[in-house]
Amino acid sequence: xxxxxxxxxxxxxxxxxxxxxxxxxxxxxxxxxxxxxxxxxxxxxxxxxxxxxxxxxxxxxxxxxxxxxxxxxxxxxxxxxxxxxxxxxxxxxxxxxxxxxxxxxxxxxxxxxxxx
Amino acid sequence: xxxxxxxxxxxxxxxxxxxxxxxxxxxxxxxxxxxxxxxxxxxxxxxxxxxxxxxxxxxxxxxxxxxxxxxxxxxxxxxxxxxxxxxxxxxxxxxxxxxxxxxxxxxxxxx
Numbered sequence: 369x370x371x372x373x374x375x376x377x378x379x380x381x382x383x384x385x386x387x388x389x390x391x392x393x394x395x396x397x398x399x400x401x402x403x404x405x406x407x408x409x410x411x412x413x414x415x416x417x418x419x420x421x422x423x424x425x426x427x428x429x430x431x432x433x434x435x436x437x438x439x440x441x442x443x444x445x446x447x448x449x450x451x452x453x454x455x456x457x458x459x460x461x462x463x464x465x466x467x468x469x470x471x472x473x474x475x476x477x478x479x480x481x482x483x484x
Numbered sequence: 485x486x487x488x489x490x491x492x493x494x495x496x497x498x499x500x501x502x503x504x505x506x507x508x509x510x511x512x513x514x515x516x517x518x519x520x521x522x523x524x525x526x527x528x529x530x531x532x533x534x535x536x537x538x539x540x541x542x543x544x545x546x547x548x549x550x551x552x553x554x555x556x557x558x559x560x561x562x563x564x565x566x567x568x569x570x571x572x573x574x575x576x577x578x579x580x581x582x583x584x585x586x587x588x589x590x591x592x593x594x595x
C-alpha cells in the first residue's frame with residue numbers, strides 16, 4: 369500500500385530533551401511538509417522540502433529542525449528551544465511543488481507530542 | 485498576513501439535511517482551494533478541490549468558488565452521522581505550493 373507513515377503515534381518529551389518525529393512516504397512524492405496543529409486552530413507550516421538535501425523554513429520554524437537525506441524520509445526534531453511543543457504534528461507530501469495548481473497535499477496519520 | 489477564515493461552529497445539522505460551510509480568504513491572487521475533513525484525533529483527508537469559479541460536484545459534496553467575492557463554500561447533501569467532523573478550508577496563492585489553512589468548522593449531524 370502506498371502512503372505516508374508517521375511514528376510514533378504518541379511521544380512524550382521531558383524538559384530539555386530533543387525528540388525526533390519520523391515521517392516516511394512511498395508515494396514517490398517530491399515535496400514533504402511538517403505542520404503543527406493546536407486545539408481549535410488550523411494547521412501551521414513548520415518546514416517544507418522540495419527536493420532531497422534542501423528544505424525551507426515555514427511560518428513557525430523556531431525550535432525545530434529537519435533533514436532530507438532521502439526522498440522518502442523527512443524527520444522532524446523538536447529541540448529543547450521549543451518551549452511549547454505540546455501539539456499534534458502532521459507530515460504531508462505532494463507530487464510536485466511549483467507551477468501546478470492541482471497539486472494536492474496528502475497527510476500522514478500524525479504524531480501527538482506531550483510534555484512530561 | 486494572508487488569512488483564511490471559517491466559522492468555528494459547531495454547525496448542527498439534522499440527518500438528511502444540507503450542511504453549508506463557508507470560507508473566506510484575503511489573498512486575491514489565490515488560485516487553488518481545498519476542503520479537508522478531519523475526524524477527531526485523526527489527520528485531515530482531502531474531500532474536494534476547486535480551481536475555477538462555479539460549482540464542482542462529487543457525490544454528496546459540492547464545492548462553490550467565487551473569486552471576485554473571495555469565498556469558497558462546501559455543501560454536504562443528505563448529511564449522515566458519519567459526516568460529523570471538522571472541515572478545514574485550505575487556500576494556495578501564487579507561490580510554490582504553500583497552503584494556508586482555516587481553523588475549521590465543526591459539523592455535528594444529529595439523527
